[in-house]
Amino acid sequence: MTNPIEIRNLTVAYDKTAVLKDVQFSIPKGSLTGIVGPNGAGKSTLIKAILGLIPKVSGEIKIYGKPYKAKDRLVGYVPQRGSVDWDFPTSALDVVLMGRYGHIGWFKRPGKEDTILAKESLKKVGMDSYANRQISQLSGGQQQRVFLARALVQDAQVYFMDEPFVGVDAATEKAIIQLLTDLKDQGKTVIVVHHDLQTVEEYFDHCILLNKEVIASGVTEEVFTVEQLHQTYGGKLAFLDKGKVMVEQKR
Amino acid sequence: MSYEIWIIIVASLVGITCGVIGCFLILRKLAMLADAISHTVLLGIVLAFLISQSMNGIYMLIGAAIVGLFTAMLIQFLNHKGIQEDASIGVVFTFFFAIGVILITVFADSVHLDVDHALMGEIAFVPFDMVEIGFLPPLPKAFIMLLSILILNIILMMLFYKELKITSFDPALAAAIGIPVMFIHYLLMGMVSVSTVASFDSVGAILVVAMLIAPGASAYLLTNKLSHMLCLSAFFGVLAAISGYYVATWIDSSISGSMAMMSGVLFALVFIFSPTKGLLGKKMNHKRFRSESTAP
Ligand SMILES: Nc1ncnc2c1ncn2[C@@H]1O[C@H](COP(=O)(O)OP(=O)(O)OP(=O)(O)O)[C@@H](O)[C@H]1O
Numbered sequence A: 001m002t003n004p005i006e007i008r009n010l011t012v013a014y015d016k017t018a019v020l021k022d023v024q025f026s027i028p029k030g031s032l033t034g035i036v037g038p039n040g041a042g043k044s045t046l047i048k049a050i051l052g053l054i055p056k057v058s059g060e061i062k063i064y065g066k067p068y069k070a071k072d073r074l075v076g077y078v079p080q081r082g083s084v085d086w087d088f089p090t091s092a093l094d095v096v097l098m099g100r101y102g103h104i105g106w107f108k109r110p111g112k113e114d115t116i117l118a119k120e121s122l123k124k125v126g127m128d129s130y131a132n133r134q135i136s137q138l139s140g141g142q143q144q145r146v147f148l149a150r151a152l153v154q155d156a157q158v159y160f161m162d163e164p165f166v167g168v169d170a171a172t173e174k175a176i177i178q179l180l181t182d183l184k185d186q187g188k189t190v191i192v193v194h195h196d197l198q199t200v201e202e203y204f205d206h207c208i209l210l211n212k213e214v215i216a217s218g219v220t221e222e223v224f225t226v227e228q229l230h231q232t233y234g235g236k237l238a239f240l241d242k243g244k245v246m247v248e249q250k251r
Numbered sequence B: 001m002s003y004e005i006w007i008i009i010v011a012s013l014v015g016i017t018c019g020v021i022g023c024f025l026i027l028r029k030l031a032m033l034a035d036a037i038s039h040t041v042l043l044g045i046v047l048a049f050l051i052s053q054s055m056n057g058i059y060m061l062i063g064a065a066i067v068g069l070f071t072a073m074l075i076q077f078l079n080h081k082g083i084q085e086d087a088s089i090g091v092v093f094t095f096f097f098a099i100g101v102i103l104i105t106v107f108a109d110s111v112h113l114d115v116d117h118a119l120m121g122e123i124a125f126v127p128f129d130m131v132e133i134g135f136l137p138p139l140p141k142a143f144i145m146l147l148s149i150l151i152l153n154i155i156l157m158m159l160f161y162k163e164l165k166i167t168s169f170d171p172a173l174a175a176a177i178g179i180p181v182m183f184i185h186y187l188l189m190g191m192v193s194v195s196t197v198a199s200f201d202s203v204g205a206i207l208v209v210a211m212l213i214a215p216g217a218s219a220y221l222l223t224n225k226l227s228h229m230l231c232l233s234a235f236f237g238v239l240a241a242i243s244g245y246y247v248a249t250w251i252d253s254s255i256s257g258s259m260a261m262m263s264g265v266l267f268a269l270v271f272i273f274s275p276t277k278g279l280l281g282k283k284m285n286h287k288r289f290r291s292e293s294t295a296p
């Protein structure tokens, strides 16, 4: 069977300089993949290019063997939290319902079923009691969970999540990871941009090290090595005891 | 119907039409674009006149819609090429507006339009420009035009409500799930353009901006729900129109000027007194909180 995600020779540029160069990897079905790399490595750009939100210069992107088409409804997306205006006059439930818009079709409004799905999904992320709360009155972590709930109602096969753990407390982070693991067990493919190197080995079975190019990709044990991390972060790593690594705070 | 009633009805229609569509401009942080389009439609009107040689409203709507859309596209293009948004807007609209002004002055003899009229409008003349359609009694032209545009806008907004909402809140998700973000953007720009032209004759190009932005900005401070914001904004538009008319007759001044002023006054009142987001409301909440926390 074809892999859900197959990227070949992908190059993306905003202006003249390439942000992603000759990126190539594939991700197997039913995996939980972490994308790791320094700020500005092109992680968000990679996701946006796959979703067709920004044009590619060259290369091939295949989702289940075909070029990405929104109409196939195969892909769910959690953008970086800072990418929207949280003062927008709308409630948590409304935001989750937006995840259904791709299923509803032209000229129709979300129906009862959509609302039920949205509420269930809010419950899954522990936000059911905040359904009618205006979104600016939620904490950062709660907003992140609303975004996650919105991705869940998209009922996709492949999920892309851009830094879903930013501003989330440890307990919520564990709950979200449990949720993602459940998705994986249902045979869905989940790709997460992740910044905390401490938890990569614990959370993800597959891993992509990215810094404009793919440094390494594959099974986490093989990819997530000190040497390759060095290459990814360009010597900005400090090593802690027992082989644990963290990114050196650069000032 | 009396002279006075017609002016108030037409002004209220301007308030509703502009107020509702203005909400989306505010939420998309495009208030400046409203300013730009309200100016460049002048060029559309002049071109429509020069080409069709008539002052027919339909030609003007088409001309304005085309030039308005073209403005939005050109701004988008420049912005995409790395020019800052405010700079692109400033360059494009002043250029188009200038061409409009030059054309008017060059063809001054044949164009029954002058720059003053275009900028300030003259709502006082609205009741004298009547037309008869079919078996209906004579109705002011401006009334028919505004009512048609309002109905058109409402139909489009009902049809594309969820698309307008999601592309305003999260265009990236919208694009990812297959909603044509750019189509909705230009649809909105087209609606802004025709609304502007329809309002143009009555309140003038510059004051359209007040009606596009102020009611929506006031409504934004009072609610947390998009549909409520749209209704409240229409309400503020009407309130500004009616109170503006009476202020104008009271102090004997420009009607459209007074209406624009009143939309600003209403905004100021809401800004101060809004229970949740207003200056005073915030103070009161703090006070209540303090007295509660110091209570024994
Ligand atoms: N809209 C844009 N226009 C021009 N350049 C951009 C744009 N967005 C991002 N870039 C550039 O592309 C590069 C990659 O950005 P990207 O946002 O993909 O990084 P990232 O890996 O997601 O970083 P972070 O960890 O900070 O989220 C950066 O050098 C950035 O400056």
Ligand SMILES: [Mg+2]
Residues within 6 Å of the ligand: A043, A044, A045, A080, A162
């Ligand atoms: Mg990023």
